[in-house]
Amino acid sequence: MTHHSNTSISLEELLAEKSSKVAQALKEKPDEENLCFLLGEDIPTDPQTFELVARYCHGYAIDLAPHNFFQISWLAYYLGMTEDHRPNNLLKMAYLYFRNNVLPSWNKTITALTTMSMHTEGLDRAMQLGLIHECAESLTTQALHDPRLLCHEPENCGFSKRNPRRTLFSPDWKKEDLAALGIKLYEPIMAGMIHRCVPLDYASASLCHYFDKNRSTTDRREVVEAIQRLLPPHDYYEDKEEEVEEEKELLVIPFTTLLEMLKTAVESGASEECKDGLEDRIGKRLDEVTVQDLISLSELYNSAEKQGGGGGEKYDSKCLKRLMKSYCCNYRGSDVTGFVKVGEVMNEFLVEVSRNPELKMETFVSLAELSSTVSTAIHGCSDGLYRAMDVYLETHGWLTEQEKEVVCGALECSMLSTEAREHAVGNQRLPLRLVVRVLFVAIGEMKLRDTATIVTQAGAERSEEYGEGTRRGNDDNNMDILLREKYNGSINNSRKNNSSVWKKLKRKLGCVTSTQHESINCHVKRNKQDHTVQGGKFK
Numbered sequence: 001m002t003h004h005s006n007t008s009i010s011l012e013e014l015l016a017e018k019s020s021k022v023a024q025a026l027k028e029k030p031d032e033e034n035l036c037f038l039l040g041e042d043i044p045t046d047p048q049t050f051e052l053v054a055r056y057c058h059g060y061a062i063d064l065a066p067h068n069f070f071q072i073s074w075l076a077y078y079l080g081m082t083e084d085h086r087p088n089n090l091l092k093m094a095y096l097y098f099r100n101n102v103l104p105s106w107n108k109t110i111t112a113l114t115t116m117s118m119h120t121e122g123l124d125r126a127m128q129l130g131l132i133h134e135c136a137e138s139l140t141t142q143a144l145h146d147p148r149l150l151c152h153e154p155e156n157c158g159f160s161k162r163n164p165r166r167t168l169f170s171p172d173w174k175k176e177d178l179a180a181l182g183i184k185l186y187e188p189i190m191a192g193m194i195h196r197c198v199p200l201d202y203a204s205a206s207l208c209h210y211f212d213k214n215r216s217t218t219d220r221r222e223v224v225e226a227i228q229r230l231l232p233p234h235d236y237y238e239d240k241e242e243e244v245e246e247e248k249e250l251l252v253i254p255f256t257t258l259l260e261m262l263k264t265a266v267e268s269g270a271s272e273e274c275k276d277g278l279e280d281r282i283g284k285r286l287d288e289v290t291v292q293d294l295i296s297l298s299e300l301y302n303s304a305e306k307q308g309g310g311g312g313e314k315y316d317s318k319c320l321k322r323l324m325k326s327y328c329c330n331y332r333g334s335d336v337t338g339f340v341k342v343g344e345v346m347n348e349f350l351v352e353v354s355r356n357p358e359l360k361m362e363t364f365v366s367l368a369e370l371s372s373t374v375s376t377a378i379h380g381c382s383d384g385l386y387r388a389m390d391v392y393l394e395t396h397g398w399l400t401e402q403e404k405e406v407v408c409g410a411l412e413c414s415m416l417s418t419e420a421r422e423h424a425v426g427n428q429r430l431p432l433r434l435v436v437r438v439l440f441v442a443i444g445e446m447k448l449r450d451t452a453t454i455v456t457q458a459g460a461e462r463s464e465e466y467g468e469g470t471r472r473g474n475d476d477n478n479m480d481i482l483l484r485e486k487y488n489g490s491i492n493n494s495r496k497n498n499s500s501v502w503k504k505l506k507r508k509l510g511c512v513t514s515t516q517h518e519s520i521n522c523h524v525k526r527n528k529q530d531h532t533v534q535g536g537k538f539k
Contacts, residue, residue, distance in 0.1 A: 018085070018090065020078060020082065021078070023085070024352050045074070048068075052072060053079075064097040064101075066109075067111060068115075069112065070115055070116050070131065074305065076091040099134075103134060104138075106139065106149050109135050110177070113135050113185055139193075140192050140198070143202070144198055147198060150205060177535075178190065186226070190230055200232065208254065211260075211264075215261075215264050220264055220268050224264045224270055225274045230255065258281055259297070262279065263296070266300050283325065287304050289345055291347065291348045291349045294346070295349065297320065299314060299316070302486060315353055321474050324373075340372060343380055347371055347375075347387070353386070357453060364392055368385060368407075371388070372384050372410040372419040383416060386420050386424065389408050390430075404429075405431045421441065425439060425442070
């Protein structure tokens with residue numbers, strides 16, 4: 001008699017001429033009645049599966065199902081229950097069931113894969129039998145035929161193609177969806193689907209859903225690293241035809257999801273490659289960021305360090321600089337609206353964090369310089385930066401005069417509005433040197449206005465002195481031409497300096513190397529009209 005767990009049957013009946021492995025062992029040890037001793041090792045199966053196989057050897061019908069065919073297939077393979085030993089053997093029966101009943105069904109295929117991953121060494125054994133590859137091929141083929149198997153309606157999937165007509169969603173996912181698989185199965189299957197060009201809006205929805213469902217699990221590090229690897233590269237379609245431009249937009253993952261992915265990556269200790277990749281994607285879309293997003297991002301790395309026993313500043317200016325670098329280096333549009341929005345949000349963020357008494361001066365200065373860099377690049381107004389400095393000085397009233405000068409060092413007085421300069425002149429919190437600089441700028445503008453007024457008045461008086469209508473008209477025209485030439489000369493000089501401003505910005509953020517001078521200005525071809533930016537309020 002042979003014994004396996006609670007099963008007790010005769011060795012002769014068990015063999016039933018079905019297993020080549022047992023038949024060979026029995027020839028070598030004809031008197032051995034214990035099957036494990038006979039084979040020289042434990043049988044890699046569970047009692048329930050062993051009993052089903054034993055019943056099959058006794059001639060009973062065997063009930064195959066998506067949840068048990070894999071264990072039966074592996075035991076049949078292990079015991080050598082093949083066609084070479086006996087026609088219509090168990091391994092062939094299990095494979096035919098798999099091919100005809102499991103693979104055609106999306107749900108049954110996922111159930112089978114889930115079962116494979118639940119068993120010790122199950123995935124390795126399934127790969128050895130070729131089951132993983134066939135399941136992946138089946139799922140990919142079905143997804144290509146009907147992408148709704150990945151997501152019912154992608155336009156409701158929480159991501160969009162940067163189109164305001166898109167809406168958020170909460171999909172009614174199938175009970176048996178890809179998110180039920182472990183990451184070791186999900187990643188290669190989804191990679192194959194993307195490679196085979198499953199519609200990317202559906203694939204993106206699946207990636208988002210999988211991350212959302214598994215970001216709190218014990219293997220969340222592996223999950224976020226795999227999802228980041230699966231995200232198609234930004235230049236995925238550069239060599240494609242123009243007709244795929246619409247689909248190109250569909251690869252955009254929700255910005256909030258990217259932020260959550262980066263948070264999970266940092267907190268779980270994911271690889272630098274993973275974090276850098278997510279930062280790069282976020283940076284390229286920095287014009288979608290909110291003040292609260294910037295606060296969360298700036299706190300992210302330092303919070304992780306503190307949880308790990310480290311210390312440091314609450315806000316990380318280096319992270320924001322990396323994001324700004326990514327945005328600047330990939331800025332290609334002719335419209336500076338996105339850059340203006342980034343600058344405004346940066347100023348609002350700086351005002352918000354300035355209210356924190358624990359914000360170190362060095363960190364504030366670093367953030368202020370970054371904000372000033374953006375404002376200078378777009379020829380914007382520095383009122384928002386001035387307001388942030390004012391709030392910081394008010395919150396940190398113990399600073400010395402020299403420290404106040406350091407805090408305000410990044411402020412461009414010439415870029416302040418008239419209202420902001422008037423406020424600054426009477427602001428006792430500001431260092432004296434800054435007040436003097438503001439006064440000089442104000443006086444300079446007053447002189448310029450006075451000079452223009454005097455010239456205009458002199459021209460009018462000169463025309464009246466001659467008393468000739470025609471001459472008066474000519475003088476007025478000449479004056480008008482002179483003023484226009486002065487104005488146009490100023491504009492031309494501004495445009496000449498425009499290139500150098502962008503050079504400085506890109507160099508400061510590390511976007512340009514010595515071999516990249518020719519591409520410095522690739523971000524934009526300036527329109528002839530000037531873009532003006534309205535400054536924010538300073539109080």
